[in-house]
Each structure stands twice: as structure tokens, then as C-alpha cells.
Amino acid sequence: MHTKQTNMNLLLLHKISVWLFLLIYIIKTILLFTNNTSKLASFSKAIKVPEMIISTLFLLTGIYQFYLLGAIKLFQIFKLVAIFAAIPLAIIGYKKANKALAGLAMFLLLMSYGFAEMARKKPYLTSNTTLMVDGQPDGQSVYMNNCAVCHGTDGTKGYNGSADLKKSTLSNDESISIILNGKNNMMPFKGTLSDEEIKAVANYIITLR
Ligand code: HEC
Known part of the structure; x- marks a missing residue:
């Protein structure tokens, strides 16, 4: 059984590993684009083991968040595709000091971070068509x-x-x-759901008790 507390700790661990990962790549990008190739090589060498640990943590805790989520949303698919495209590009780009590849990898990484933020703030983007029953929104549909x-x-x-x-x-x-x-961590639904939808979902969640 995973408890609420372990889930929150894992989410925090995921966020921290993502930030550290991005920080490493921002430093590498700055070194690469300022033509400090020897500094880039020594930084990459020094950070190699921590980077491996951080990226493993970031991927494993990320996969676990997906597992918890159950329903996969469109933004998360974009995020996954962007991350899995960025990783090989980053490895090759920074190793060969190829600015185009490294820049593209960095762009994909930042984009997937943006998608993650968007998905967090707007989980309703999955689908916002509420099923209507007798002209009234169906609470279960709003809930799902x-x-x-x-x-x-x-x-x-x-x-x-x-x-x-x-x-x-x-x-x-x-x-x-x-x-x-x-x-x-729960976003407001004012303006996203109608008053009728909110009433319907509030009635529905009571039936879950
Ligand atoms: C992004 C995740 C997220 C979504 C989406 C979300 N919630 Fe929540 N909800 C939370 C969190 C986190 C809390 C706990 C807030 C706190 O107490 O810190 C919460 C708390 C609640 C509570 C308070 C329960 C209690 O006894 O304290 C209700 C009621 C609730 N949510 C209903 C809903 C309904 C209905 C929807 C859909 C319209 C919804 N939530 C969508 C994350 C979410």
C-alpha cells in the first residue's frame, strides 16, 4: 500500500531530481554556448556519477507518478515523448559539443517541464465534455x-x-x-466548471463515501 505521505515524499523527490537535472543541463548549456569546451568536459566528468543517480531518480519517480495517476493525459504524452527524445540528443550533443543538438535537447527538456506544469495546473484538459442526463450535468462524468x-x-x-x-x-x-x-495542491474550478457541474460533482462525491 502506498500512503498519501509516501506519495507526497516521492513527488517531492521527483521535483528535486528534475530541478537538479535541469540545473546540470543549464550549466552544461552555458559552458557549451560560451565556447568553454574544456570546462564543459571537466564539468561533465566531475558530475558524471551524481548525474547518473539524479537522472535515475528522476526517471523512476516520474514513472511512479504515471502509475499513480492512472489516467494518462495528452500533455503527459507530449512530456514523455519530449523527454525520451531529449535524452539521446543530450548525450550526443554535449559529448560532441554540438550546439545544435545540445540546444535542441535543452529545448525539449524545458518544453517537457512546461508541459508538466501545464498538466498540473489544468488536469481538466483531458476532456471537458460533461455528459448530460435529462438536461443536467452528470456528476460522475464531471468527476471522471x-x-x-x-x-x-x-x-x-x-x-x-x-x-x-x-x-x-x-x-x-x-x-x-x-x-x-x-x-x-488542488486548483480552483471556478470558471472551468459551471455552477451546475460543481453542484452535480459535489453531490456525486458524497455517494463515494
Ligand atoms: C490536482 C489534483 C486534484 C484535482 C484535479 C482535484 N483535487 Fe480535490 N483535492 C486535492 C488535494 C491535494 C486536496 C487536499 C487539499 C488539502 O487539504 O490540502 C483535495 C481536497 C478535496 C476536497 C476536500 C476533502 C476533505 O475532506 O478535506 C474535496 C471535497 C475535493 N478535493 C473535491 C474535488 C473535486 C470534486 C474535484 C473535481 C472537480 C477535485 N477535487 C479535483 C487535489 C485535487
Whole structure:
């Protein structure tokens, strides 16, 4: 069983390894583009082992986040493709001091970081078509499209430190207020979902308890 706390620690470890990885590549890029090829070679040599550890951590914790997420979103596919294209380009580009390849690799890495941020802020980009039943939005459909990515299809998953909705003791109004305004790692849905959709999903999550 993975607990909410270990998930949050792993997410933090993932973020730290991504930042360190990007930092290493930013330094390499600066050295390469300022024509400090000998400094680049000695920096690459010195950082070799830490870089291997950091990139392994970054890939493993990243794969684990995917596993937790369950539903794969379009942005995450872009992110994966960009990362897996960037890695061989980076290895060759920096080794051969080829600015075009290294620049492209750096661009792909930064782009995948951007996609990750976008996916985090807008998980509803998966699909935002709500199923309508008798002219009213279907709460389960709103939930699956917007909430399951973090809370899991049954409300218990706990991605990104999400609360277990099965154990939630909040009143309907309190839930609506969190859905509208967000809380910590949960983004606000005001402006993204209609009032009717928010009402429908608030009623639906009570049925998960
Ligand atoms: C990006 C991930 C994410 C998404 C998407 C998300 N949530 Fe959350 N949600 C969280 C997190 C994290 C918390 C815990 C916030 C805190 O207390 O720090 C939370 C807390 C809640 C709570 C409070 C539960 C309690 O008892 O404290 C409710 C209710 C809730 N979410 C409903 C929803 C609904 C409904 C949706 C979809 C419209 C949704 N969430 C989408 C991450 C998310």
C-alpha cells in the first residue's frame, strides 16, 4: 500500500531530481554556448556519477507518478515523448559539443517541464465534455473528467496529496467551496466548471463515501 505521505515524499523527490537535472543541463548549456569546451568536459566528468543517480531518480519517480495517476493525459504524452527524445540528443550533443543538438535537447527538456506544469495546473484538459442526463450535468462524468486524475476513480487514490474523499466529513457547502476555490495542491474550478457541474460533482462525491 502506498500512503498519501509516501506519495507526497516521492513527488517531492521527483521535483528535486528534475530541478537538479535541469540545473546540470543549464550549466552544461552555458559552458557549451560560451565556447568553454574544456570546462564543459571537466564539468561533465566531475558530475558524471551524481548525474547518473539524479537522472535515475528522476526517471523512476516520474514513472511512479504515471502509475499513480492512472489516467494518462495528452500533455503527459507530449512530456514523455519530449523527454525520451531529449535524452539521446543530450548525450550526443554535449559529448560532441554540438550546439545544435545540445540546444535542441535543452529545448525539449524545458518544453517537457512546461508541459508538466501545464498538466498540473489544468488536469481538466483531458476532456471537458460533461455528459448530460435529462438536461443536467452528470456528476460522475464531471468527476471522471476533472477529479479522478488526482482523487482516483473511487475517491481514494491520493495523488499530489489529495484528500481521501471516502473519508471526507465535509458538508456539501464546504465541498463546493473547496471545488470553487481550490486548496493547496488542488486548483480552483471556478470558471472551468459551471455552477451546475460543481453542484452535480459535489453531490456525486458524497455517494463515494
Ligand atoms: C490536482 C489534483 C486534484 C484535482 C484535479 C482535484 N483535487 Fe480535490 N483535492 C486535492 C488535494 C491535494 C486536496 C487536499 C487539499 C488539502 O487539504 O490540502 C483535495 C481536497 C478535496 C476536497 C476536500 C476533502 C476533505 O475532506 O478535506 C474535496 C471535497 C475535493 N478535493 C473535491 C474535488 C473535486 C470534486 C474535484 C473535481 C472537480 C477535485 N477535487 C479535483 C487535489 C485535487
